[in-house]
Amino acid sequence: MTDGIRVLIVDDQHLIRLGFRLVLEAEPGIEVVGEASDGAEAVVLTAQLRPDVVLMDVRMPRLDGIAATERIVATQPDARILILTTFDLDDYAFAALRAGAGGFLLKDAQGAELISAVRAVHRGDAVLSPRVTRRMIELMGSPAEASAPPGYDELTAREREVFAAIAGGGTNAEIAGELFLSESTVKTHVSRVLAKIGARDRVHAVIIAHRHGLAGPAA
Structure with missing residues (x-):
């Protein structure tokens, strides 16, 4: 679909990538265009595939999600980045937000939450709760x-x-x-x-x- 949301999934764990892919590909209007296992690969694939939304893990080998986010924002400003984290108050995730990500999502989020977050980031909304906003400011x-x-x-x-x-x-x-x-x-x-x-x-x-x-x- 030319008007669909193109998503790149970035995580060093294959099963997590697979789980996200299965959820997203079952949703009309969302297309998973690629997967990356680390930040360095994410930077390359974002340039090649031009996804609308990048689901970005933070803690990865070679190049972490923070550095990858900085590079993608600098070279592909139209790409929206949604940070994936294990903890909702992960300082690494906040660093990625400061680097230019549009929000973050817990890895154990339900399928409906994942889809909602992808759509929200794509349309320009920040995926941040008031508690997260306060913590980021702190x-x-x-x-x-x-x-x-x-x-x-x-x-x-x-x-x-x-x-x-x-x-x-x-x-x-x-x-x-x-x-x-x-x-x-x-x-x-x-x-x-x-x-x-x-x-x-x-x-x-x-x-x-x-x-x-x-x-x-x-x-």
Whole structure:
């Protein structure tokens, strides 16, 4: 399908790759285009296959998921990376988020959770719970004094509200409910916010908000 989601699975354990493949290939609109057993192979295959979403393990031989994520983000910015981890508060996973991943998923997630996460990352949502967002901010250290990031002055009042909601880890649906907007309208606002502040994705927007002291108590 030309409009399907193309997925690359990266994990050093064959059985885990097989399990994810079986779940994903049973879902209409999702195609597994390849598998990699380490980060180095993932970088090569991402360049060759141009997947929409990369399921990336963190702890692998040769090149780990953090370094692989950095290289892929630098060379294939359109690829969305979903980190796979054993623990939901794995510092390695947070490092990968800072490197440019769009979220992370526990390896023991149910099939429906895996499919939902792949679709969410593909459409630009961050796969992060509020608890994960708070922990990520903690690991980044103390924010700088409040200041406007580049492009912030160009945001409309509504876009600033959306930016604040993104900083709090809200999904499009949650933001729509909070601001009494349609999800399609929120999606448009999110795209404009990311473009104006120079954020590559929602996770990057959270980091920018924190660095400039704009992530308030809700975040």
